[in-house]
Amino acid sequence: MAFMSTLDPSGETNRFDLKDGETVIGRHPDCDIVVEVGAVSRYHAKIIRRGNDFVLEDQGSRNGTFLNGQLIDGGQALREGDRVRICEVELVYHSDTIPEFLAGPEMRFAGSTFGVTMVDDEAGESSSVSKVEFRSSIDGLKISATPEAKLAALMKINSNLGEALALDAVLPKVLTSLFEIFPQADRGFVVMKDAQGQLIPRWVKMRRANDETQSVRISRTIIRETMSTKAAILSLDASNDQRFDSSQSIADFSIKSMICAPLVGADGESFGALQVDSTEGRGQFREDDVDLLAGVAGQAAIVIRNAQMHEQALKNQEVEQDLRLATEVQAAFLPKHPPTISGYRVCSYYQAAQYIGGDYFDYIPLPDGRYGIVAADVVGHGVAAAMFMAKLSAETRFCLAADQNVAAAIERLNDRMSELGLERFVTFLLMVLDPGSEKIQIVNAGHMAPLVYHTAEGTTSEPGEDESGLPIGIDSGMSYQATDLVMKPGDVAVMYTDGINEAMDKTDEQFSIERVRQCVAQGGGAEAILNRLVLAVRSFIGDGFQDDDMCVVVVERVAE
Numbered sequence: 346m347a348f349m350s351t352l353d354p355s356g357e358t359n360r361f362d363l364k365d366g367e368t369v370i371g372r373h374p375d376c377d378i379v380v381e382v383g384a385v386s387r388y389h390a391k392i393i394r395r396g397n398d399f400v401l402e403d404q405g406s407r408n409g410t411f412l413n414g415q416l417i418d419g420g421q422a423l424r425e426g427d428r429v430r431i432c433e434v435e436l437v438y439h440s441d442t443i444p445e446f447l448a449g450p451e452m453r454f455a456g457s458t459f460g461v462t463m464v465d466d467e468a469g470e471s472s473s474v475s476k477v478e479f480r481s482s483i484d485g486l487k488i489s490a491t492p493e494a495k496l497a498a499l500m501k502i503n504s505n506l507g508e509a510l511a512l513d514a515v516l517p518k519v520l521t522s523l524f525e526i527f528p529q530a531d532r533g534f535v536v537m538k539d540a541q542g543q544l545i546p547r548w549v550k551m552r553r554a555n556d557e558t559q560s561v562r563i564s565r566t567i568i569r570e571t572m573s574t575k576a577a578i579l580s581l582d583a584s585n586d587q588r589f590d591s592s593q594s595i596a597d598f599s600i601k602s603m604i605c606a607p608l609v610g611a612d613g614e615s616f617g618a619l620q621v622d623s624t625e626g627r628g629q630f631r632e633d634d635v636d637l638l639a640g641v642a643g644q645a646a647i648v649i650r651n652a653q654m655h656e657q658a659l660k661n662q663e664v665e666q667d668l669r670l671a672t673e674v675q676a677a678f679l680p681k682h683p684p685t686i687s688g689y690r691v692c693s694y695y696q697a698a699q700y701i702g703g704d705y706f707d708y709i710p711l712p713d714g715r716y717g718i719v720a721a722d723v724v725g726h727g728v729a730a731a732m733f734m735a736k737l738s739a740e741t742r743f744c745l746a747a748d749q750n751v752a753a754a755i756e757r758l759n760d761r762m763s764e765l766g767l768e769r770f771v772t773f774l775l776m777v778l779d780p781g782s783e784k785i786q787i788v789n790a791g792h793m794a795p796l797v798y799h800t801a802e803g804t805t806s807e808p809g810e811d812e813s814g815l816p817i818g819i820d821s822g823m824s825y826q827a828t829d830l831v832m833k834p835g836d837v838a839v840m841y842t843d844g845i846n847e848a849m850d851k852t853d854e855q856f857s858i859e860r861v862r863q864c865v866a867q868g869g870g871a872e873a874i875l876n877r878l879v880l881a882v883r884s885f886i887g888d889g890f891q892d893d894d895m896c897v898v899v900v901e902r903v904a905e
Contacts, residue, residue: 347399349378349392349429349436361436363399368392370431371404384408384432398422399438401429408432414662430663515652516548519645523621524552526637529602529630530621536568537608537617537649544568547617563620567605572615577606577639579630602629606642610650619645668701668728678738684708686716687780690901692871694879695894696844702894703730704842705771709742714780717745720840720898721773721817722792733769737762737817751777752827755788755817763821770818774840776830776900783902785830785838791816793841793858796865798874800835805866832902837874839865840900844893848882851889856882871901 349361349368361368361378370378371389380389386406393400400420403410411430412421423429423438430436520533535548546563571578580603603622607615619642623629683691693706703723710716719741723730740761748754755775762771774792776785787795787809794810809828832838841861848856864878875897882895 347438347440349438351434351436363392363394365394367394369404370436378436380431380434382432382434385434389431390429392423393420395422399440406431411663411666414659414666416666428659515645515648517550519619519641519648520548520550523619523638523641524550526641527604527621527630527634529623531624532622534563534620535617536563536620544617567603567620568618571605571607571618575607575609575613575615577604577635577642579604579632579635604630604634604638606635606638608642608646608649610646616646617649618642668699674735678735679706680708684710684716686778688782688903689716689778689780690871690903691718692875692899694875694897696891696896697894698844698891701728701731703734703771704844704894704896705734705737706840706896706898707738707741709745711745711749711777713749716778716780717741717751718776718778718840718898718900719774720792720842720896721771722842722844722894722896723771724769724816730769733767733771736765737771750827751775751786751788752825755790755825756823759790759815759817759823759825760821762818765818767818770816772842773817776838776840778900783831783833785832787828787830788825789813789828790825793843793846796839796841796862797830797832798837798839798865798868799833800837800868801833803868805862832900834902834904836902837865837869837871838900839874839878840898841878842894842896844891844895845878845882845897847893848886848895849889849892850885850887856885860885871899875899 347363349363351359351361364377368377369388369391370376370380371387372380372382372385373387376388384407386404386408388404389406390401390403390410393402400422401410401412401417402420403417408431409416411417412423413428414430423440425438425440427438428435429438516535519535523533524530531552533550534546536544537547539545544565567578601623603620605618605620608617608619609615619638621630621638679695680693683693691708695702695704695706697704703725705719705721705723707719708716709719721734721737723733723737740758744754744758744761745751748757755773758773770791772792773788773790774795775788776795777787778785789809789812791813794807794813797806797808798804799806808830812826812828814825815823830838839861846856846858846861850856860881861878864881865874867877868874869877878897
């Protein structure tokens with residue numbers, strides 16, 4: 346029976362059998378697979394049985410359904426190992442019945458969907474295991490696969506592994522193939538290093554179904570030895586082999602014979618091992634089996650690495666899709682159009698260094714008819730800075746609406762952001778415009794002062810530079826001071842973040858505040874100065890890399 350599996354927070358694997366009709370996934374308790382996450386829709390998606398296929402369909406959910414990192418549109422047939430992501434919950438599709446999972450006190454399975462798989466691999470007419478030679482000896486009855494059977498199994502490995510992309514599909518196929526090549530094997534293991542370099546059993550296979558109740562122990566000594574020497578280890582009688590005297594796993598299971606081969610990557614480093622052993626006395630492994638298992642391990646290592654790269658590519662696609670969605674969310678926080686303010690013209694430019702950024706600007710209508718124009722820069726950039734920016738956006742609007750005294754409003758904003766206890770701060774510049782008036786109030790919290798071009802005089806000034814306070818979020822209880830600025834018709838004020846003046850060319854030279862001043866000092870209207878400044882910065886960077894977010898807001902006083 347086909348089913349979906351997922352890991353809960355405790356690391357336990359949960360299984361959900363799929364119905365012959367429809368299996369509904371969602372937050373509602375009537376769903377067949379209940380996902381208790383707030384962002385999941387009540388009836389989020391469903392899996393429909395159509396002939397021999399199971400088809401995944403989204404049910405018009407708010408946040409979409411993803412198959413292998415791609416947002417689905419319409420029905421998508423599921424294949425073994427496909428990953429279905431609903432918000433932060435991931436389920437994996439399996440087409441075959443998997444026996445119960447084994448989780449002994451010494452067994453941990455990281456990354457594998459199933460943990461331990463135990464399949465009763467009975468010999469049949471179509472199986473190469475049935476083609477065995479029985480040899481009588483003083484040690485009793487021994488069995489081994491014929492050369493024809495081994496060749497057939499090796500060809501099957503080529504076919505099976507060549508079709509596998511998901512790691513959890515590769516590993517059981519490796520062990521199934523080994524059981525066909527080595528009919529004397531009673532157990533098989535795939536052990537791999539995790540990201541921290543710890544040896545983790547990734548898949549275990551038992552030949553007999555009733556062995557699945559055993560507590561599985563694998564000798565780290567043996568695995569480490571074969572990985573360090575990059576050579577296969579053969580023991581004709583493991584229970585009496587002096588090399589394994591201290592191995593509790595050998596003693597516990599009375600292993601008669603075993604063989605272990607390293608998994609070696611293209612870089613020449615061992616990242617795991619394959620092991621098969623005999624506990625029932627079905628037969629000993631021989632010298633020629635060493636080369637055979639080493640060859641299988643070499644082939645398996647390539648396929649496993651390919652599967653890991655494939656899975657990483659899928660994860661990267663998911664991250665990229667999430668970042669695209671985050672970009673859309675952030676864009677919703679930023680103004681889409683300039684405001685209409687009597688006596689003023691406003692325009693802006695925003696470009697994040699990555700998908701999303703930490704620079705922030707906003708046009709905020711105040712209860713008394715004034716307008717707050719904000720330009721700010723959260724320290725750093727990327728997802729964390731963007732999340733901090735989103736909180737800053739909401740708090741700024743609240744504080745400015747709650748207090749007509751702009752300096753007091755920024756003091757409250759600083760207190761509220763500092764209370765978060767995050768190791769982040771933001772430089773913040775506020776200009777408050779009064780429609781129909783030439784008087785502007787400026788509050789500066791650790792930001793660059795605005796550059797103001799006075800058309801009548803042909804000069805520039807940087808008001809509020811001396812009155813600047815500490816950036817927002819460093820510590821509560823800070824005081825801020827409002828500075829008055831008079832803008833005559835034709836005057837232009839430029840607010841910008843350090844992604845402009847600190848933009849670097851290929852030689853790591855910065856654009857500099859002086860070049861910003863030169864662009865502003867050439868005068869012109871708001872759009873002319875904005876376009877000139879952005880073009881100058883882009884030309885300066887050239888083919889270089891933009892390593893910080895860029896934001897410019899330009900305010901022009903116009904005749905009423």
